[in-house]
Amino acid sequence: MSTHFAQQLLIWFDAHGRHNLPWQDNRNAYRVWVSEIMLQQTQVATVIPYFERFMERFPTLTDLAGAPVDEVLALWTGLGYYSRARNLHKCAQVITEQCQGKFPNNTKELAQLPGIGPSTAAAIVSQAYNKPAAILDGNVKRVLTRIFAIAGWPGQKSIETQLWELATKLTPKQRNADYTQAIMDLGATICRRNKPLCVACPMQTECQALTQNRVTELPTRKAKKAIPEKQTWALLLANHEHKIQLHQRAHKGIWGGLWSLPEFASLNELQNHLALQGIHQHAKCLPQVKHAFSHYKLTIHPYLVELSANHGHIQESALVQWYASKQMDTIGLPSPIKDMLQQYWA
Ligand code: SF4
Numbered sequence: 001m002s003t004h005f006a007q008q009l010l011i012w013f014d015a016h017g018r019h020n021l022p023w024q025d026n027r028n029a030y031r032v033w034v035s036e037i038m039l040q041q042t043q044v045a046t047v048i049p050y051f052e053r054f055m056e057r058f059p060t061l062t063d064l065a066g067a068p069v070d071e072v073l074a075l076w077t078g079l080g081y082y083s084r085a086r087n088l089h090k091c092a093q094v095i096t097e098q099c100q101g102k103f104p105n106n107t108k109e110l111a112q113l114p115g116i117g118p119s120t121a122a123a124i125v126s127q128a129y130n131k132p133a134a135i136l137d138g139n140v141k142r143v144l145t146r147i148f149a150i151a152g153w154p155g156q157k158s159i160e161t162q163l164w165e166l167a168t169k170l171t172p173k174q175r176n177a178d179y180t181q182a183i184m185d186l187g188a189t190i191c192r193r194n195k196p197l198c199v200a201c202p203m204q205t206e207c208q209a210l211t212q213n214r215v216t217e218l219p220t221r222k223a224k225k226a227i228p229e230k231q232t233w234a235l236l237l238a239n240h241e242h243k244i245q246l247h248q249r250a251h252k253g254i255w256g257g258l259w260s261l262p263e264f265a266s267l268n269e270l271q272n273h274l275a276l277q278g279i280h281q282h283a284k285c286l287p288q289v290k291h292a293f294s295h296y297k298l299t300i301h302p303y304l305v306e307l308s309a310n311h312g313h314i315q316e317s318a319l320v321q322w323y324a325s326k327q328m329d330t331i332g333l334p335s336p337i338k339d340m341l342q343q344y345w346a
Contacts, residue, residue: 003172005170005206006170006171006172006175006179008202008203008206009179009182009183009186009202009203010175010178010179010182011202012182012186012202013178013179013181013182013185013186016185016189017178017181017182017185018044018181018185018189021035021044021048022035022048022051022052022055023035023051024181027127027128028128029103029105029124029128029129030060030061030103031055032123032124032127032128033091033103033116033120033124033128034051034054034055034088035047035051036120036123036124037084037087037088037115037120038050038051038054038079038084039137040081040084040120040137041080041081042079042080043188044188046079047079050075050076050078050079053075054075057071057075058072061092061095061096061101061103062096062101064088064089064092065089065092065093065095065096065101067089069085069086069089069257070257070259070330070331070332071330072085072086072088072089072332073085073086073257073258073331073332074329074330074331074332074333076332077332077333077334077335077338078335078338080335082255082256082257082258082332083115083256084115085332086251086256086257087114087115088115090114090115091113091114091115091116094113094114095113103124103128105125105128105129105131106125107121107122107125107133108121110124110125118136119135119136119137119140121133122134122135122136122180123135123137123180126176126177126179126180127177127180127181130175130176130177131176132171132172132173132176133171133176133180134164134167134168134170134171135167135180135183135184136160136163136164136167137184138187139183139184139186139187139188139191140163140167140183140184140187141154141163141219142154142187142191142193142219143183143186143187143191143203144163144166144167144170145159145163145209145218145219145220146191146196146207146208146209146210146215146218146219147203147206147207147208147209148166148208149208149209149212149214149218150162150163150166150218150219151217151218151220152220153219153220153221153222153223154219154220155222186201186202186203191203196215198210198215227292227295227296227297228295228296228297229296229297229298229299230296230297230298230299231298231299231300231301232263232264232265232298232299232300232301233263233264233265233266233267233269233270233300233301233302233303234260234261234262234263234264234300234301234302234303234337235261235262235263235264235270235273235274235283235302235303235305236261236286236302236303236304236305236340236341236344237262237279237305237307238304238305238306238307238344239307239311239322240307240308240309240311241322241324242324242325242345243322243323243324244261244322244323244325244341244344244345245261245262245320245321245322246259246260246261246320246321246322246323246331246333247259247260247261247262247319247320248260248318248319248320248321254293255334257332258331258332258333258334259321259323259331259332259333260333260334260337261302261337263300267301267303270283270303271283274305279305279307279311281305281306281307281308282305283303283304283305284303284304284305285301285302285303286302286303286304286340286344287302288300288301288302289302289336289339289340291335291336300336300337300340302340304344325341325345328341328342328345
């Protein structure tokens, strides 16, 4: 089965696969790794400009390892899931310090590095070193659950184990880099989550989901939980030079390590904070900002306070700084906060 499956996929890939992605040029472990991390939870079309800007600024692992994490986060602004960027930076430093700047060429060692899971490790081994290694990202899970009509949420341990076994069995010894790209391409361009193009699919005669008319029900969706909603009150404190006070967030959790507005659990708390700093100006209510994370929805209530020139000095620290609008692209800012600041500073 494995040879036939791989052959069919490779014939399709040679004619219809994606052969001009920027990370396929000058292919090496560093470029493959950065692209794989960016592609987690993000579409190819969105990733391409980010990847190109990233490579322009950090052409090698050494450049990335030696850069301040703030600069890495600034280039990541808008891609979301910022722990990926922090881990990327940390991983570059670990490889530089502990592996003499060389990527390991096997999945076992790669999967021990920060931010590299088993599928990303396999993608690096396969794509950068052309050695047989099975991947199992979201696209591959979708393709396999449909072709083999595997019911059950693919994130569930028993289903995931079954899919890993299948992916390993199907992975060919020859042309492994192409096979890996081929199965990812099939999932991304033909066997799409919505409206798969079964008529153009090289696997349509084998596909059990198609034969059984179960394409729309596979892969099985995760049982839905109600998405919680949270609220926060954010302070946009501007001084007489039109600089905004930003606070650097803790390195863990949502927007970890990014610069953002100080936040409070209520308007009352925000006003108490102002009073404690001797600020008695009126806090002007700005339009609400809504943002959806994968696991909760956030409503931000921004309040603007503009300080006059005769207001006393407000303490700065490593984690509390005043920024001018022209510095906005040099630091990591959460997208909704950046959008809000752009409106205010426009
Ligand atoms: S036939 Fe349709 S459902 Fe089956 S693998 Fe191809 S695109 Fe996916």
